[in-house]
Amino acid sequence: MVHMCIFLRSVTIIILFAVEETQSKVATDIQDITPPWDVPLSAKYMRSFAYPTIKDRLPVILTKVIDGLSRDKEAIAAEYGEEGREDVKRVISCLSQLKNEMVTDKYFTQLVCGDDASKWNVYWRNKTENGTMVSWYSTEWLYAETYFYRRIKEAFLLSKKLADYDPFHKQKSDCLEEALKSMDMLAKYLLKEIETHDIRWDTMNSAFQRMLKQSLWANKVDLSLSVGNHIDIGSDPLKVVDDLDDCVLVDQSKEVWVEISKSSIVKDLIIDIVLDNAGLEVMVDMCLADYLTTMYNAARVRFHCKAIPWYVSDVMEKDFLQAIERLSNHTSACQQLAAKWKDYLEQGKWTLHSELYWTLPFSYSDMKEQDPHLYSILSESSIIIFKGDLNYRKLLGDINWKYDTPFHSSLRGFNPAPIVAIRTAKADLISGLDLYVVKVAQAKKKDWLLTGDFGVIQFDGTNSKNNLENEVSSEIKRLIS
Numbered sequence: 512m513v514h515m516c517i518f519l520r521s522v523t524i525i526i527l528f529a530v531e532e533t534q535s536k537v538a539t540d541i542q543d544i545t546p547p548w549d550v551p552l553s554a555k556y557m558r559s560f561a562y563p564t565i566k567d568r569l570p571v572i573l574t575k576v577i578d579g580l581s582r583d584k585e586a587i588a589a590e591y592g593e594e595g596r597e598d599v600k601r602v603i604s605c606l607s608q609l610k611n612e613m614v615t616d617k618y619f620t621q622l623v624c625g626d627d628a629s630k631w632n633v634y635w636r637n638k639t640e641n642g643t644m645v646s647w648y649s650t651e652w653l654y655a656e657t658y659f660y661r662r663i664k665e666a667f668l669l670s671k672k673l674a675d676y677d678p679f680h681k682q683k684s685d686c687l688e689e690a691l692k693s694m695d696m697l698a699k700y701l702l703k704e705i706e707t708h709d710i711r712w713d714t715m716n717s718a719f720q721r722m723l724k725q726s727l728w729a730n731k732v733d734l735s736l737s738v739g740n741h742i743d744i745g746s747d748p749l750k751v752v753d754d755l756d757d758c759v760l761v762d763q764s765k766e767v768w769v770e771i772s773k774s775s776i777v778k779d780l781i782i783d784i785v786l787d788n789a790g791l792e793v794m795v796d797m798c799l800a801d802y803l804t805t806m807y808n809a810a811r812v813r814f815h816c817k818a819i820p821w822y823v824s825d826v827m828e829k830d831f832l833q834a835i836e837r838l839s840n841h842t843s844a845c846q847q848l849a850a851k852w853k854d855y856l857e858q859g860k861w862t863l864h865s866e867l868y869w870t871l872p873f874s875y876s877d878m879k880e881q882d883p884h885l886y887s888i889l890s891e892s893s894i895i896i897f898k899g900d901l902n903y904r905k906l907l908g909d910i911n912w913k914y915d916t917p918f919h920s921s922l923r924g925f926n927p928a929p930i931v932a933i934r935t936a937k938a939d940l941i942s943g944l945d946l947y948v949v950k951v952a953q954a955k956k957k958d959w960l961l962t963g964d965f966g967v968i969q970f971d972g973t974n975s976k977n978n979l980e981n982e983v984s985s986e987i988k989r990l991i992s
Contacts, residue, residue, distance in 0.1 A: 541648055546911040551651040552940060559911075560939045560961050561652035565613065569659050572823060573610050576663065576678045577603055591672040598670035605666035609659075618644040619658060624668035627867045630881070631661060634872050653909035657872045664819045677820045683830055686732065686790030691841055693748050694794050697725065698844035700749055701798050705805050715806070719771070720764040722802050723933065723968060724752045727759070729795035730899050730935045731963045732788055732824075748795065755966075760941075760948050761918075763970040767894070767931050770972055771807055774893035778976075779810035783892040783928075785869070786816055787899025789830040794838070796898060797852060804860060811860055813892075818865040822901060828863045874908040876923040889927040893976075896931045903934040911940055918943030919971045926974040935963040943969050 545558040554565040580587075580599050588596040611617075621635055622628040638645045638654070647655050667673050677683075704718060728751045774780050782803055784796055800812045817825045835856075839849035855861040868882045879886045889895055897906060907921045921942035922930065939960045952959040959965055 546939070548911055548913050550911055551653070551909050552911055552938070553650065553652050554648045554655065559652070561655075562648075564652065565647050565655060569656070570610055570613060573606055573613075573659075573663070577606050577610075579678060579681065580606075587673070587676075595672045598673045602666045602670055602673060605669060606663065609662050609666070613647050613659070616646045616648050618646050619650070622661065622665055624665055625661075627661075627871060630867075630871055631658075651909060653874070653904060654872045657870070660821050661819075661870065677827070677829075679820050679823050683789040683824055684833070686788075686824060687830075687834055687837055690732075690791035690794060691837070691845075693791055694838065695842045695845055697748050697795065697798055698838075698842070698848050701801060702844055702847060705802070708806060715772075716765060716768050719768045719802070719806075721752060722799050723764045723767060724756070724759070725749070726792075726795050726799045726898070727933050727935065727966045727968055728752060728755055729792040730787060730933065730966070732791050748791075758965045759968065760936075760952060760965050761943055761967040761969050763931075764968045766970045766972065767968065770894055770929050770970070770975060771803065773975075775807040775809070778893070780807055781891060781893045782809050782812045783889055783895040784812065784814050785895065785897045785902055786814055786826040786831075787902060788824045789826045789834070790824065792898070793826045793831060794834050797834070798848070800861065801848065801851065801855075804855060809860070811862065812855075813862050813864055813888075815869060816863060816865045817869055818867050819870055821870055825901075828865055831863060873905075874923075874925075875905045876908055876925045878925065878927075886927050892928040894929045894931060895927065896933060898933050900934055900937040903932050904938055904940065906930070906932055907940055907942060909940065912942040914941060914944045914949050915946050916942040918969045919973055922971060926971065929973075929975050930971045932967065932969045935966040936960045937963050941967070943967070 541555050541557060541562075543557045546552055546556040546561075552559050552561045554561040556562065580603055584596060584599045587599055591598070619635060621632045634654075635645070638650065645654070663678065667676050667678075670676075708715075708718070725748050729748065771780065771782075780803070782800065784800060786793055786796060796814075800809075800814070803809045804812060814831065816828045816831060818827070820827065835849050835852050838845040839853070840846075841849075852861065856863075866882070866885050868878060868885050871881070873881050878889075897903065906925065908923060910921070912921050918932070936959070941960060952965055956962065956964060
């Protein structure tokens, strides 16, 4: 299979060269403007964050992967033998070729390996069906950036021994270690909150919103934004929530709480969490899931991970399990949580899923057509929590919406169940904002959409399955009236 993949890659490159011989390449029309409204973001707009991402950030990430492989080649050879050493050379060669293609704005090529290759290639053919080849600066940012990470994966798939190698594992592990002090504080807080919980509605509302905001600000730690460098948000996650409350541009956490409260009363509560980053963020998301499982009797929490290494710090199943195992060897409070979480996994109350759709180039509005099975699974949910910037971009189709476009409208028909988007802003697109809030944020920080200093908790309950009139208790109806 590996030899066939290598052969197909060679044939693809030969065909590409033949195309370039017969069809002169038109230079990408890079424009020194901000992206127009209501169009997909692209690196062809120099004043979009897409431009420095393609020009600078992604090549730096790729260089770090290459340097890491060079540094670790002896350890790889010790584990995988001489074939492993040769694999390192082949992978570095593929990644160096990828870097050259990026910096010279070469055309994209089809993929040759992996269960998802046919989906990617159909997407590529649809982009080129009118005879226009796509390249790094000419196509949509979302396609270019996801293609970049999928090409990294392909370089390893073309090897003999390193097909499952994660080039970002060390960075994620380091991030996990750096988060342990914060997690000890959060673990103590969560255990106390559960032990001394107050069932009054206003108190439960406040406690839930605090948990949700901890999940929000943990999203600041994003290694793809920092090109793999450590991001420090402070050692006290509880203080961060208080300090940054004014930086939540849209706070619909009360609406989220009401929806979850309704669902917990009228039916089995099923929560889907589409995860983002490893390290602190995924552990805080587990704390939120624990809170929902314990306090709201969630019947099931389904965690959706990435199937392949993605955007440097995105969570794979192994990263999720590694975090729990590390906590089980940390402080007493962390050990108590880890033991509970292992039990939830064994009982099936918590389940891990790694659907390929999360690492395909499609927006989520395409899911019903492209992956009806996943859409059907999500339709069973009481509420779906999407974490982080990439999920937000896919929810919005990576379109440069006018800031005051209603969040529901920007979802473009994607509504398998009530949706929550929890995201610190690290890309120049957003919707559902009051224009006064925009002015205040712009006055505070010029790059307000790019640095992760502002966040949103947005809710779309259009597809709520709860019947308020007939099924919800009078107390809940009084609360939301």
